[in-house]
Amino acid sequence: MGQWDQLTEQQQNEVERQLRIICRGAAKIVPEDALKQKLAYSVLSGQPLRVKLGLDPSAPDIHIGHTVVLYKLRQFQDLGHEVQLIIGDFTGRIGDPTGKSETRKQLTEADVKRNAETYQQQLYKILNPQKTKFYYNSSWLSQLKFEDVLQLAGKLTVARMLERDDFAKRFGSNQPIHIHEFFYPLMQGYDSVSLQSDIELGGTDQTFNILMGRTLQEAYEMKGDGQIAILMPLLEGLDGIQKMSKSLSNYIGIDEMPNEIFGKTMSIPDQLMLKYYELTTAITNEELLELKQGLQEGTIHPRDAKLKLANEYVRMYHGERAAEEAHNHFVTVFQKRALPDYIEEVRLRASELEDGGTWISKLLVTIKLQSSNGEAKRSITQGAVKINERKITDQNERVVLQDGDILQVGKRKFARIKIE
Amino acid sequence: MGQWDQLTEQQQNEVERQLRIICRGAAKIVPEDALKQKLAYSVLSGQPLRVKLGLDPSAPDIHIGHTVVLYKLRQFQDLGHEVQLIIGDFTGRIGDPTGKSETRKQLTEADVKRNAETYQQQLYKILNPQKTKFYYNSSWLSQLKFEDVLQLAGKLTVARMLERDDFAKRFGSNQPIHIHEFFYPLMQGYDSVSLQSDIELGGTDQTFNILMGRTLQEAYEMKGDGQIAILMPLLEGLDGIQKMSKSLSNYIGIDEMPNEIFGKTMSIPDQLMLKYYELTTAITNEELLELKQGLQEGTIHPRDAKLKLANEYVRMYHGERAAEEAHNHFVTVFQKRALPDYIEEVRLRASELEDGGTWISKLLVTIKLQSSNGEAKRSITQGAVKINERKITDQNERVVLQDGDILQVGKRKFARIKIE
Numbered sequence: 001m002g003q004w005d006q007l008t009e010q011q012q013n014e015v016e017r018q019l020r021i022i023c024r025g026a027a028k029i030v031p032e033d034a035l036k037q038k039l040a041y042s043v044l045s046g047q048p049l050r051v052k053l054g055l056d057p058s059a060p061d062i063h064i065g066h067t068v069v070l071y072k073l074r075q076f077q078d079l080g081h082e083v084q085l086i087i088g089d090f091t092g093r094i095g096d097p098t099g100k101s102e103t104r105k106q107l108t109e110a111d112v113k114r115n116a117e118t119y120q121q122q123l124y125k126i127l128n129p130q131k132t133k134f135y136y137n138s139s140w141l142s143q144l145k146f147e148d149v150l151q152l153a154g155k156l157t158v159a160r161m162l163e164r165d166d167f168a169k170r171f172g173s174n175q176p177i178h179i180h181e182f183f184y185p186l187m188q189g190y191d192s193v194s195l196q197s198d199i200e201l202g203g204t205d206q207t208f209n210i211l212m213g214r215t216l217q218e219a220y221e222m223k224g225d226g227q228i229a230i231l232m233p234l235l236e237g238l239d240g241i242q243k244m245s246k247s248l249s250n251y252i253g254i255d256e257m258p259n260e261i262f263g264k265t266m267s268i269p270d271q272l273m274l275k276y277y278e279l280t281t282a283i284t285n286e287e288l289l290e291l292k293q294g295l296q297e298g299t300i301h302p303r304d305a306k307l308k309l310a311n312e313y314v315r316m317y318h319g320e321r322a323a324e325e326a327h328n329h330f331v332t333v334f335q336k337r338a339l340p341d342y343i344e345e346v347r348l349r350a351s352e353l354e355d356g357g358t359w360i361s362k363l364l365v366t367i368k369l370q371s372s373n374g375e376a377k378r379s380i381t382q383g384a385v386k387i388n389e390r391k392i393t394d395q396n397e398r399v400v401l402q403d404g405d406i407l408q409v410g411k412r413k414f415a416r417i418k419i420e
Numbered sequence: 421m422g423q424w425d426q427l428t429e430q431q432q433n434e435v436e437r438q439l440r441i442i443c444r445g446a447a448k449i450v451p452e453d454a455l456k457q458k459l460a461y462s463v464l465s466g467q468p469l470r471v472k473l474g475l476d477p478s479a480p481d482i483h484i485g486h487t488v489v490l491y492k493l494r495q496f497q498d499l500g501h502e503v504q505l506i507i508g509d510f511t512g513r514i515g516d517p518t519g520k521s522e523t524r525k526q527l528t529e530a531d532v533k534r535n536a537e538t539y540q541q542q543l544y545k546i547l548n549p550q551k552t553k554f555y556y557n558s559s560w561l562s563q564l565k566f567e568d569v570l571q572l573a574g575k576l577t578v579a580r581m582l583e584r585d586d587f588a589k590r591f592g593s594n595q596p597i598h599i600h601e602f603f604y605p606l607m608q609g610y611d612s613v614s615l616q617s618d619i620e621l622g623g624t625d626q627t628f629n630i631l632m633g634r635t636l637q638e639a640y641e642m643k644g645d646g647q648i649a650i651l652m653p654l655l656e657g658l659d660g661i662q663k664m665s666k667s668l669s670n671y672i673g674i675d676e677m678p679n680e681i682f683g684k685t686m687s688i689p690d691q692l693m694l695k696y697y698e699l700t701t702a703i704t705n706e707e708l709l710e711l712k713q714g715l716q717e718g719t720i721h722p723r724d725a726k727l728k729l730a731n732e733y734v735r736m737y738h739g740e741r742a743a744e745e746a747h748n749h750f751v752t753v754f755q756k757r758a759l760p761d762y763i764e765e766v767r768l769r770a771s772e773l774e775d776g777g778t779w780i781s782k783l784l785v786t787i788k789l790q791s792s793n794g795e796a797k798r799s800i801t802q803g804a805v806k807i808n809e810r811k812i813t814d815q816n817e818r819v820v821l822q823d824g825d826i827l828q829v830g831k832r833k834f835a836r837i838k839i840e
Contacts, residue, residue: 090566146510146564153600158578158591161599171578179581179606180573182599 003040015039018079025279026072027204028231030211035228038198042081048131049081052197052213052227054188057092058107060118063251064313065235065244068279069201070126072232076199077131085123086191087116090138091184112136122255125317140194141187152186155219156212161185164208185209189216197227204231205243235279240269254317257344261317262326263412265310270302273309281312333411343406343414350419357398360385367417369409384410423460435459438499445492445699447624448651450631455648458618462501468551471496472504472617472633472647474608477512478527480538483671484733485655485664488699489621490546492652496619497551504615505543507536510558511607532556542674545737560614561607572606575639576632581605584628605629609636617647624651625663655699660689674737677764681737682746683832685730690722693729701732753831763826766835773839777818780805787837789829804830 007015018039029035042049053069062070073083089112107115120134144152161182162171170177185208192200192213200210207229214226234243237250244251252264268276274292277283283291294300307327315323346367352358358366361376364385370376377395379385385392386408387399405417427435438459449455462469473489482490493503509532527535540554564572581602582591590597605628612620612633620630627649634646654663657670664671672684688696694712697703703711714720727747735743766787772778778786781796784805790796797815799805805812806828807819825837 141566144566146561146569149566149569150600150603153603154598156599157596158582158599158602159594159596162578174579176577176579178574179576179578179602180570182578183570183573186599 003037003044007040007044011040011043014043018043020285021075021079022072022230024285025068025232026230027233028207028229030207030229030231034225035199035230037225038228049076049198050084050196051076051081052084052086052192052195052200053202054086054088054137054191054200055119057087057089057112057115060115060122061246061253061255062119062122063244063246063253064276064280065237065251067126067254068232068235069203070123071280071282072201072230074126074128077128081131083127083132084135084195084197085119085132086135086137086195087112087119088188089116089136090141091187125254135191135195137187137191137194141190149183152190152216153182155216156182156186158182185212186216189213192227193217193220193222196222199228199230201230201232203234205234207231233275233279235275236272238264238267240272252313254313258314258318258322258326259329259412259414261313262310262323262330265313266306266330268306268309270306273302273306276309281309281316343416345418346415347418347420348401353401353419354398357400360392360397360399361395363399363401364407364409367407367415369407369413369415379409423457423464427460427464431460431463434463438463440705441495441499442492442650444705445488445652446650447653448627448649450627450649450651454645455619455650457645458648469496469501469618470504470616471501472506472612472615472620473622474506474508474557474611474620475539477507477509477532477535480535480542481666481673481675482539482542483664483666483673484696484700485657485671487546487674488652488655489623490543491700491702492621492650494546494548497548501551503547503552504555504617505539505552506555506557506611506615507532507539508608509536509556510561511604545674555611555615557607557611557614561610569603572610572636573602575636576602576606578602605632606636609633612647613637613640613642616642619648619650621650621652623654625654627651653695653699655695656692658684658687660692672733674733678734678738678742678746679749679832681733682730682750685733686726686750688726688729690726693722693725696729701729701736763834763836765838767838767840768821769840773821774818777820780812780817780819781815783819783821784827784829787827787835789827789833789835799829 004012015036019036022035022039023029038049041047051073053073077083089107089109092107092112116134116136123132162168164185167177167181169175188209189212191197193216196217197213200213202210210229210231214229217226236242237244237248238252239248239250242248242250246253252261254261256264274288274295277291278288291300291305295302295305307330310330311323311327314326318326348367352366360380361370361373364370364376364379365373370379376385380392380395383391383393388406389408401417401419403417403419407415407417424432435456439456442455442459443449458469461467471493473493497503509527509529512527512532536554536556543552582588584605587597587601589595608629609632611617613636616637617633620633622630630649630651634649637646656662657664657668658672659668659670662668662670666673672681674681676684694708694715697711698708711720711725715722715725727750730750731743731747734746738746768787772786780800781790781793784790784796784799785793790799796805800812800815803811803813808826809828821837821839823837823839827835827837
């Protein structure tokens with residue numbers, strides 16, 4: 001700890017303060033003692049640390065699960081550091097070269113650009129734009145020649161690569177691993193070489209890929225100490241069991257409508273509430289402790305704590321007023337079992353309506369209460385669709401709409417028709 | 421065998437004739453039945469087949485061991501086919517990217533060019549220049565972008581690659597395999613894609629790499645049937661046990677002096693003689709059979725057969741007259757234990773001679789009878805060095821040379837001094 005002795009007592013206190021904030025909620029920091037040194041260097045030199053996060057360009061819908069790392073980034077920014085956001089457009093543009101898997105579809109440059117804009121608009125709800133830099137990794141990766149790629153590949157052994165959990169599992173059970181797959185961790189690591197990152201953030205499922213950054217920085221003989229991995233816990237979704245993810249439909253998207261966010265938050269299992277608070281809100285360590293004690297001692301009702309959390313999420317992503325409205329809506333619909341105070345108006349042109357009535361499934365899609373005819377049909381089968389509180393049972397019913405009709409899907413989706 | 425029925429009887433006979441010549445001596449042909457189809461196609465269409473051989477740009481000294489495949493190529497040319505010689509300059513230029521191994525040293529472009537010229541001059545002693553095309557694999561490999569490299573890597577699984585003997589052994593015994601090493605077979609295979617080769621030749625130790633050509637041609641959906649591997653046996657060197665190789669000093673280089681080639685050939689173990697004849701000379705199948713029978717029945721003395729082989733090698737690489745002289749030299753020196761008829765003259769400038777005599781070890785190096793002082797000293801210790809048939813016993817002896825002095829090392833190296 002050479003730097004440490006050069007710090008004044010005040011500077012040492014500052015390092016300790018930053019450490020406490022950064023370490024909160026982190027599952028693992030590798031190597032742990034190096035973080036203090038990095039912070040000491042930063043405090044001493046006045047140089048902000050470069051904190052990296054890689055983004056998947058194919059999935060720009062950010063949900064509360066993602067905000068675990070985003071909040072950590074925001075904390076770094078509040079402590080004076082800089083964030084490097086890397087859009088993995090190079091990987092995304094390539095798709096899956098085997099052409100056999102449908103899991104990773106090839107993105108066009110336009111897709112990537114549009115997704116990046118969507119990202120930006122969402123991310124700035126959490127991050128400080130002044131301290132955020134965006135990068136596209138194609139800008140360095142597409143420049144690599146075959147020679148460079150071979151050099152990169154020469155930095156790691158096959159055995160080491162096969163230690164990655166999923167590779168080890170597939171190799172052990174004779175599932176094919178195509179050789180190009182080895183390059184995904186290598187590319188992620190090379191990003192850290194290219195940007196000289198000091199710290200990289202990610203979920204614990206990214207451990208192997210994130211450690212690759214330090215390995216490659218050392219292999220490329222980067223000056224100074226290699227990057228530190230800060231690995232955040234994975235947040236369980238609404239089911240309370242599996243990692244929050246869009247494909248499992250157990251997520252709360254930060255771009256969802258206020259009532260959706262509010263309602264979904266209210267469905268979080270009680271035992272996860274403190275974890276959500278700790279990892280995805282601006283709550284201070286002191287407030288967190290208070291909340292925890294209150295819940296344990298029974299002076300705070302879990303339902304109230306959850307209402308406050310739901311309120312907080314809507315406030316964060318839609319503002320104070322929307323939070324109030326969503327709160328009232330929730331109380332009205334779910335607690336009084338009546339229609340909400342406010343129902344969003346959907347405008348339809350008379351020309352969009354069919355003579356003899358509009359087919360119900362198509363209507364639900366047109367007014368965006370459902371995303372497809374198939375989804376609409378399933379909702380009807382499940383008895384979740386109502387018009388003016390009358391349940392629809394026939395998938396093929398044709399509805400003659402009038403101004404002010406209220407359509408409802410499930411407990412949280414409403415629309416008030418306005419015919420123009 | 422769709423093509424076969426379209427051939428006239430004469431054409432079918434031609435295919436059979438070519439098959440007999442091509443199959444002679446081959447250790448393995450993969451896939452075997454496809455060769456007949458390729459030949460049938462060639463005879464029917466009048467299109468020559470493209471027969472590929474990869475050359476290592478770092479080792480341009482061709483020895484009799486190499487001529488096993490070169491002779492096979494010559495047979496293809498004599499049957500009307502074309503030879504593709506690929507100088508692996510891309511691989512050679514890269515060297516070993518780990519930077520840890522000394523086995524593969526990095527070549528400059530000038531090295532590669534000079535080596536290629538040396539190759540050409542030696543190869544044309546065997547091959548027909550009219551039917552030989554040279555290629556540098558850098559011309560396509562250096563054009564590959566990262567995307568292309570990933571696509572190439574995606575064509576093969578890790579498990580399949582680890583089936584290669586040396587990889588399997590190293591992986592099994594926890595010896596490191598660096599990921600870039602996977603690209604050497606992939607690059608060799610990609611060469612076949614790029615040149616649309618019909619056939620690739622190599623030693624049996626190249627089996628995995630050569631089969632890669634067909635695999636990749638299919639993966640890249642090349643038109644027509646993929647290439648066929650013709651794998652030739654490895655030729656044991658003068659020790660009769662290990663594969664002939666320069667590093668083991670058990671080789672006969674085709675650029676060596678006539679007397680060296682002759683003498684070394686005479687030291688081949690008797691039991692390997694027929695293999696040398698079969699794989700590295702123009703002997704016909706009929707003559708080979710005759711020789712075999714003669715040796716078995718005792719009507720041909722092994723020594724005579726070997727003299728003829730030695731004669732043949734010198735004739736092939738230095739011409740008729742050199743063969744006669746080397747033969748006479750050998751008989752004189754080794755059979756009559758006298759000096760040879762012809763001793764090469766070495767010219768020395770008077771200024772190269774030291775007053776008070778020239779140090780014997782240094783002299784042997786200067787006139788190129790020995791390659792280093794160390795080697796010279798060892799030869800003296802072993803009693804192998806003579807001046808005018810007087811044995812030298814003192815490593816530090818200083819010799820006062822006169823015109824016409826004859827220096828000798830061992831049984832085969834002579835020099836007659838000419839002072840200018």
